[in-house]
Amino acid sequence: MDRLDRKILRLLQEDSTLAVADLAKKVGLSTTPCWRRIQKLEEEGVIRKRVALLDPAKVNAQVTVFVSIRTSAHSHEWLKRFSEVVVDFPEVVEFYRMSGDVDYLLRVVVPDIAAYDNFYKRLIQRIEIRDVSSSFAMQQIKYTTELPLDYLVVDGGRSSDS
Amino acid sequence: MDRLDRKILRLLQEDSTLAVADLAKKVGLSTTPCWRRIQKLEEEGVIRKRVALLDPAKVNAQVTVFVSIRTSAHSHEWLKRFSEVVVDFPEVVEFYRMSGDVDYLLRVVVPDIAAYDNFYKRLIQRIEIRDVSSSFAMQQIKYTTELPLDYLVVDGGRSSDS
């Protein structure tokens, strides 16, 4: 994993439709070794998958709600079922177990407040939850799937190269 | 926008490397009209872009921190500068303006707590912020870039088809 791999990852995170030849040119390699590096990154699982990102507004899923859940002392069974139920909802796009005050945090995506209410009802109908609190996002100022590559350990030192 | 478009979107959200011919087969079309639909969805901006998703652990960015920011009455200038500064950090992968108690919510991705501390210092060094509170995620139970397509308005009624 060196500076060149990092460049490749940076570019593919932005646009995975780039042709290998173009990618190679930008990275400063010829196509064959560039192609091999991509293969390796995929084999190693550094590149997990390639997906299409949709416009939330265009698919009528423009409202984000963060749902904080507190759950004082529950059985292992409950936790298991809780996870399964939550993960099943396509509206739940992120789901974290947290430290501190809140136990679980969900990011839920819906068209509007009415749809969120409906989602909420369906959720608490499928599993009993103690303490729930919802916060609505007014605006999504940044959303990216690009992970920072600054922390990658490269063998050639920490060149913070483009 | 009909049931077939929805199927196409569903599949491309999962895996954008699917060949048009295979996609067409799964959708129940022949390749040419399927290809034309994909083009249209891209022109219309329903499909925003195609990207590679990386494994957070493999790029040393496995820790998620949610940062809640409260900011009692600030100037428009401050808000503008605040947004610019925050968006600039590659560690900030999501950034929302919220309703209710918290004013802004960030999702920050770093390798460990030490790196978060460093990030935090760099942030408050670049802009003065009143009230900040950080919550660490212990576990990422679900993370998907797939938006729910159940709310899409299709002309052929609400067939909740595969």
Added chain:
DNA sequence: TCCGTCCATGGATCGTCTTGATCGCAAAAT
């Protein structure tokens, strides 16, 4: 010096994309 690793280059093959043309069906319009 010798070896191993990595790159550049060129070429060959193969699959896929992309486009155009034509035909047929079915629903909507007149």
Added chain:
DNA sequence: ATTTTGCGATCAAGACGATCCATGGACGGA
């Protein structure tokens, strides 16, 4: 009832990119 219109199916063909192989050269370490 007939026409129009809007898909989709099918066929065909050229362009393009991915993939793989073989060769030769540069560089650093043992």
